[in-house]
Amino acid sequence: MMLDWTLLAPDEDSRDLARTARALFRTLPGAGAARAALDDGVARAALDKDAPAGDGTPVAPPAWFALVDAGYLDIAVPEDLGGLGRMIDLVVVLEEAGRSLLTAPLLPAVLAVQTQVAAGIHRPEARSAPAGFAVASGTVADGRCFADRVPVLGGVGAATLTAILRAPDRAWVVTLDAAADGVEVRQTEALIDPSRPVAVVRLAGAPSQDSQALTPADVEPVLARARVCAAADLVGIAAGALEAAVAHAVQRQQFGALIGSFQAVKHQLADAYLGVERARSLTYGAAVAVDHTGRAGGATTDGAPQLSTRDSLLAYAAAAEVAVQVAGRFIQVLGAMGVTFEADGHLYLRRAHQMTSLFGAPDDHFLAAARLERATARMKKEARTVREATR
Amino acid sequence: MTADVVAEFGAFLDDFLPQDYDENYQRYRRDVTLRREYQAAAFDEGWLIPEWGRDEGGRNLDGPQALAVKLLGAQRRVPRLLNIQGAGVAAPAIRAFGTPEQRERLLRPAARGDEWWALGMSEPGAGSDLASLRTTATLVDDVFIVNGQKVWTTQADEARWCTLYVRTDPQAPRHRGISCLILDLSSPGVHVRPIRTAGPAIESFCEVFLDDVRVPRESLLGPLNGGWGVAVASLEHERDMIWINTWLETNRALDPALRASEITEAQLVKLGRSLADAEGLRLTGLRTAAQRWAGISSPAWLTLKLLGSESVQRAALLSLEVAGQQALIDPAIFDERLESLGATIYGGTSEIQRDIIAERALGLPKGRS
Numbered sequence: 001m002m003l004d005w006t007l008l009a010p011d012e013d014s015r016d017l018a019r020t021a022r023a024l025f026r027t028l029p030g031a032g033a034a035r036a037a038l039d040d041g042v043a044r045a046a047l048d049k050d051a052p053a054g055d056g057t058p059v060a061p062p063a064w065f066a067l068v069d070a071g072y073l074d075i076a077v078p079e080d081l082g083g084l085g086r087m088i089d090l091v092v093v094l095e096e097a098g099r100s101l102l103t104a105p106l107l108p109a110v111l112a113v114q115t116q117v118a119a120g121i122h123r124p125e126a127r128s129a130p131a132g133f134a135v136a137s138g139t140v141a142d143g144r145c146f147a148d149r150v151p152v153l154g155g156v157g158a159a160t161l162t163a164i165l166r167a168p169d170r171a172w173v174v175t176l177d178a179a180a181d182g183v184e185v186r187q188t189e190a191l192i193d194p195s196r197p198v199a200v201v202r203l204a205g206a207p208s209q210d211s212q213a214l215t216p217a218d219v220e221p222v223l224a225r226a227r228v229c230a231a232a233d234l235v236g237i238a239a240g241a242l243e244a245a246v247a248h249a250v251q252r253q254q255f256g257a258l259i260g261s262f263q264a265v266k267h268q269l270a271d272a273y274l275g276v277e278r279a280r281s282l283t284y285g286a287a288v289a290v291d292h293t294g295r296a297g298g299a300t301t302d303g304a305p306q307l308s309t310r311d312s313l314l315a316y317a318a319a320a321e322v323a324v325q326v327a328g329r330f331i332q333v334l335g336a337m338g339v340t341f342e343a344d345g346h347l348y349l350r351r352a353h354q355m356t357s358l359f360g361a362p363d364d365h366f367l368a369a370a371r372l373e374r375a376t377a378r379m380k381k382e383a384r385t386v387r388e389a390t391r
Numbered sequence: 392m393t394a395d396v397v398a399e400f401g402a403f404l405d406d407f408l409p410q411d412y413d414e415n416y417q418r419y420r421r422d423v424t425l426r427r428e429y430q431a432a433a434f435d436e437g438w439l440i441p442e443w444g445r446d447e448g449g450r451n452l453d454g455p456q457a458l459a460v461k462l463l464g465a466q467r468r469v470p471r472l473l474n475i476q477g478a479g480v481a482a483p484a485i486r487a488f489g490t491p492e493q494r495e496r497l498l499r500p501a502a503r504g505d506e507w508w509a510l511g512m513s514e515p516g517a518g519s520d521l522a523s524l525r526t527t528a529t530l531v532d533d534v535f536i537v538n539g540q541k542v543w544t545t546q547a548d549e550a551r552w553c554t555l556y557v558r559t560d561p562q563a564p565r566h567r568g569i570s571c572l573i574l575d576l577s578s579p580g581v582h583v584r585p586i587r588t589a590g591p592a593i594e595s596f597c598e599v600f601l602d603d604v605r606v607p608r609e610s611l612l613g614p615l616n617g618g619w620g621v622a623v624a625s626l627e628h629e630r631d632m633i634w635i636n637t638w639l640e641t642n643r644a645l646d647p648a649l650r651a652s653e654i655t656e657a658q659l660v661k662l663g664r665s666l667a668d669a670e671g672l673r674l675t676g677l678r679t680a681a682q683r684w685a686g687i688s689s690p691a692w693l694t695l696k697l698l699g700s701e702s703v704q705r706a707a708l709l710s711l712e713v714a715g716q717q718a719l720i721d722p723a724i725f726d727e728r729l730e731s732l733g734a735t736i737y738g739g740t741s742e743i744q745r746d747i748i749a750e751r752a753l754g755l756p757k758g759r760s
């Protein structure tokens with residue numbers, strides 16, 4: 001398969017989209033709100049806001065409607081389901097969201113929608129209200145979901161939940177009404193990043209709205225779309241932290257010189273830049289591969305699903321690793337100010353670790369990608385042996 | 392259109408490469424005859440530097456098509472050129488800066504591999520700080536009289552020509568007093584002494600002593616005292632294309648880890664990281680090329696040398712680790728590991744690359760302490 005690499009350099013439309021998104025996100029709650037959430041608990045605020053409605057209907061924050069109006073939820077959804085645009089378009093928007101530490105629940109909703117699309121259970125109306133997303137151990141029997149502890153990203157204030165529930169020998173993608181019987185909220189406080197809150201829920205026989213059973217082998221391909229979105233968010237987090245670190249390095253002086261002129265600082269930032277660009281390339285490449293594979297990860301003859309699964313694993317692993325690294329480096333470059341509440345260092349670090357804790361450590365993904373690549377290499381070798389034997 | 396061109400190149404490769412090339416790649420990799428014949432055949436068919444005009448031995452392909460051809464070449468692991476800096480660095484410099492006479496005489500044999508080239512930049516006192524070079528050339532009656540010494544000059548013992556960087560104006564600021572001469576290495580007063588390398592996989596390099604060597608004025612490449620521009624353009628050209636080579640070399644070094652019947656989880660993690668290196672390198676190369684063609688600035692391009700050389704190193708290290716005790720009795724594995732360590736030194740060390748990235752991509756101030 002030959003990749004059309006002109007797709008890797010986002011075209012005029014994509015760049016416009018990124019510019020518009022950046023401008024919009026600047027007007028929406030970001031770093032300030034993220035800091036405030038640590039004191040006030042946005043989680044509680046969101047729950048309290050639910051209360052006046054009285055009927056259990058969650059009230060979405062105003063910023064949510066700005067995202068819906070901008071059409072961001074529709075990107076990379078197939079046209080017959082009312083969507084438009086490609087995964088790379090969604091990637092550039094999510095990157096801007098990560099960079100600006102957006103607190104509005106864009107990412108969880110996108111993860112939910114894209115997982116539904118991958119599993120073939122997406123309904124357009126799911127895009128109109130905030131949605132939570134989770135990957136956890138659990139089972140589904142007769143349309144009822146059981147799981148003990150499910151940390152749902154964006155679970156506070158969500159109208160629906162989308163979860164990948166894994167049992168040892170199979171898995172399901174399910175969507176649930178967040179207010180359904182059997183969805184029991186167990187924890188919404190004491191979060192590492194309350195500005196993009198996680199709700200831990202218990203599923204005690206909650207009825208699924210839609211569900212799709214998967215073999216264990218299907219899980220990774222189905223997760224590919226969500227993983228690319230997570231990678232985009234992480235690239236944005238890393239890029240935001242790097243920009244902020246550079247901004248500090250060109251204004252703080254010590255020893256009579258800008259600290260950005262010290263090679264020890266320069267080289268750390270150069271490595272950070274290389275890491276961000278490497279992760280960004282991998283994420284764009286994975287986005288193109290995912291689009292090539294199409295909506296579901298079903299088997300095809302050209303090996304496209306394996307490729308997009310592998311690419312999504314590599315993109316996520318590289319982006320997660322670099323986001324954690326660069327956020328830490330930003331704190332180091334700031335000096336003591338880096339570990340203060342007022343500096344943004346911890347906000348980037350919280351986001352980065354929130355993602356790695358949700359999706360898993362980079363090393364596990366590098367390992368999974370390596371296994372996949374070795375299996376592909378074996379298959380190719382066998383195919384060649386057969387070809388030669390029959391010649 | 393691009394697909395047709397690539398298919399045609401693929402057919403050329405099917406035709407040229409031996410049937411068992413993939414299977415016995417490790418052996419063919421060292422096959423000097425095959426490598427020489429490949430370069431000549433690929434050049435004759437216009438595939439070696441396909442972006443050049445037809446009259447220069449190319450196919451007049453546009454940037455994307457030429458890159459697609461080179462990528463397929465790397466994917467198929469085409470034989471390595473024996474004198475890579477001839478076609479890769481000297482030829483583009485002659486094409487860009489040469490007089491019509493120089494181009495007519497030198498371009499084709501350099502690109503085809505018929506005449507080998509050496510790059511005379513480094514000196515004992517001028518390594519990373521190339522602008523401090525002290526070899527002098529004094530113009531007397533239309534002849535440059537050259538005195539000084541070069542070092543680390545790859546293949547100077549086998550090459551016919553050398554792009555020699557010399558100081559032609561000792562009074563001018565460092566960068567503005569340098570010129571590039573085309574030196575015939577068989578000239579009287581040139582003494583070449585090979586330096587023994589630490590292992591056989593490292594290409595031979597030499598010391599070159601220059602003692603009242605006479606170089607005719609017509610052999611000046613580019614403007615008098617404009618040698619720095621020639622050097623910068625040459626190195627940029629090198630950085631531009633070297634990533635495809637390092638991508639190939641990284642993939643090659645990953646073969647053992649991909650095929651090993653036994654491998655630990657720790658090694659699998661490293662393999663995954665190296666796959667991200669290889670893909671990250673390829674995709675950054677493609678992305679920045681696409682940006683350049685679209686007229687968008689692409690500073691990420693500056694990372695390609697650093698990422699590529701470090702990728703090769705990590706892959707070669709993994710390959711040695713995966714070999715286990717076999718590495719004790721198969722020196723070729725160690726030799727490749729050793730060779731990979733040169734990658735972060737030649738063509739501008741990694742430290743210099745990081746300075747360049749920090750200053751040009753991130754806008755950090757100059758100055759080092």
Ligand SMILES: Cc1cc2nc3c(=O)[nH]c(=O)nc-3n(C[C@H](O)[C@H](O)[C@H](O)COP(=O)(O)OP(=O)(O)OC[C@H]3O[C@@H](n4cnc5c(N)ncnc54)[C@H](O)[C@@H]3O)c2cc1C
Nearest residue numbers: 510511512513518519543544545733736737738739740742
């Ligand atoms: C395999 C191989 C082939 C080569 N072929 C050629 C050739 O064909 N022609 C040719 O002209 N040259 C060639 N070279 C030489 C190469 O270009 C130089 O080795 C390189 O520029 C570094 O110079 P140096 O070896 O003098 O190291 P130095 O410049 O002395 O550097 C030594 C160490 O100090 C570090 N250092 C130096 N300056 C700085 C700084 N400002 N900041 C931080 N760290 C610094 C370097 O990164 C390095 O780690 C070759 C080298 C190798 C390894």
